[in-house]
Amino acid sequence: MSTAPLSLRLTGATVLRDGALQERSVAVAEGRITKGPLPAVDLSGYLVLPGIVDLHGDAFERQLAPRPTAELPLEMALRATDREAAANGVTTAWLAQGWSWEGGRRGPDQAELLLRALEEHGPRAASDLRVQLRCETHTVDTFDRLLDTVRRHRIDYVVFNNHLSEAAALAESDRDALAHWARSAGGTPDAHLRAVARAQAQARDVPRYLCRLAEAFDALGVRYGSHDDPDGETRETFSMIGAKICEFPQRRAAAALARAVGDPVLMGAPNVVRGGSQAGNVAARDLIRAGLCDALVSDYHYPSLAAAAFRLVDEGLADLPRAWAMISERPAEIMGLADRGRIDYGRRADLTVIDPRNRAVEATIAGGRLAHLSGGAAARFLAAGGEALALAAE
Missing domain, CATH: 2.30.40.10 (Urease, subunit C, domain 1)
Structure with missing residues (x-):
């Protein structure tokens, strides 16, 4: 403005x-x-x-492709996302962009296009917009490209996630769901299946790949974590390599392990507003009630951030200062931003x-x-x- x-x-x-x-x-x-x-x-x-500090939001995907086959210019999508974030009180936001074997809108090519577009848009942005890379674990062949991208664009936040097993399961049990997933990534079901096979072939090299990335991120000062941990064992493994931020744990055990080793836990604000996970995972309110959630993020819906803070107040789970800190002060602390929150x-x-x-x-x-x-x-x-x-x- x-x-x-x-x-x-x-x-x-x-x-x-x-x-x-x-x-x-x-x-x-x-x-x-x-x-x-x-x-x-x-x-x-x-x-x-x-001002709200949002550590993970992918609502920009909806602005980029309001329908799976209707893609709009990146600059237009960034401008709309920027204004939507600001209209909901967000002053610092990480756009969660995929770096995935899926390709299409969640692949490395798209990530680099987004980063270049954001550098152009940045001086005109209403909020402080940044990019979080969501790195799929089975992307071993992109090691050099990923690090080059992180350095060139000064990426300060990366999360690891592994959705390969889910894709493989859908290939066997629900081809319609797989087709929807492929379209949402901007591809076709056949191309998606070929990408799954290529990713599966990298399995033996994934542990070393993640450790090499962790070492490089430490040297660069990049904060990193994991996304959608299904259990405590998975969270412990990521924590041991230095991926300390626990994003959207699927089960209470993963959040409890994170808390036990001092790793911050992030949950989606829409989960609070809706009263539960749209994917059937652990309810954010249950984790907050148990003291197992540090901060809330927009996930796919910016209006839910402020709404979630007030919902926690209404339900007696926190007073307003504590609830609001979960979307401002605590996220800033997690990212080491001493000048805001x-x-x-x-x-x-x-x-x-x-x-x-x-x-x-x-x-x-x-x-x-x-x-x-x-x-x-x-x-x-x-x-x-x-x-x-x-x-x-x-």
Whole structure:
């Protein structure tokens, strides 16, 4: 929305600061949380919360291909994803792009196209958009290409996942489901089966491949983890090679193992909102209730992030400061981002403004710039007049 950093003070709101809801103002200047007298915007009755940090989202796949055979330009998809994220309070987001034997929209070629498109879009982005690579374990022949891509595009987050056994099982039991999977990746069922066979042939080399990648990621400072761990043994194996982030464990045992060895656990916010996993895996709320979940991510639906935090409050599983920390402060800590996730002096000015009456995100400030403005909050900015009005309108 705005191209110039704001220089103003948000007054009258209830602000989440120092782990508590407080009645105080928040000053923003030069992209940071600051102090001092500045033009004021009265946000009495609103909540001002830290901007959301989303560690895993693949909603951009829907923007890229609204239907399996209807693909749109990457720049258009990124622009739509960027705006959707900002409209839901997200100020930092990792787009979860596949690096898979599947090829098509989840293959290395597509990953490199996305990374180049994002570099072009980045300067115009409303939010801080990054890419997480979802590396299928049976991609041994891409070792050099993967590391070159990680270096060139400064990738800071990779997760390992293994969906090969699922694909092989579908080939035997449910050809219709396999065909749907192939189409969603942008391929055909026959090509998908050939890709499965090629990947299966790499099985004996996978352990060494993962260890070599882990060593290289450590040297590059890349954070890495695993996705969809089916059991505690699998999580333990990944943890032992350094893949410390546990994303979407399918069973409680995997989350419990992660907690036992100090690995953070991420679950999908839609899982909380819907009351369970759409794939029949462990319910996020059960893990949260048991103290086995550290952070929530958008997965496939940005609006679920804020909604999940409020759902946890409504169900008595957390107060708002703790629930909101699961989508802001804790994800920032997991990724080592000391400049965001909390509202504090000198930190990046990432703010989410919410009307508590309907819990709608009405304003998002990302890096001190207006990324989204709507509803009653827009009227408040307009009513401020003067310098605040000029800056908000840019």
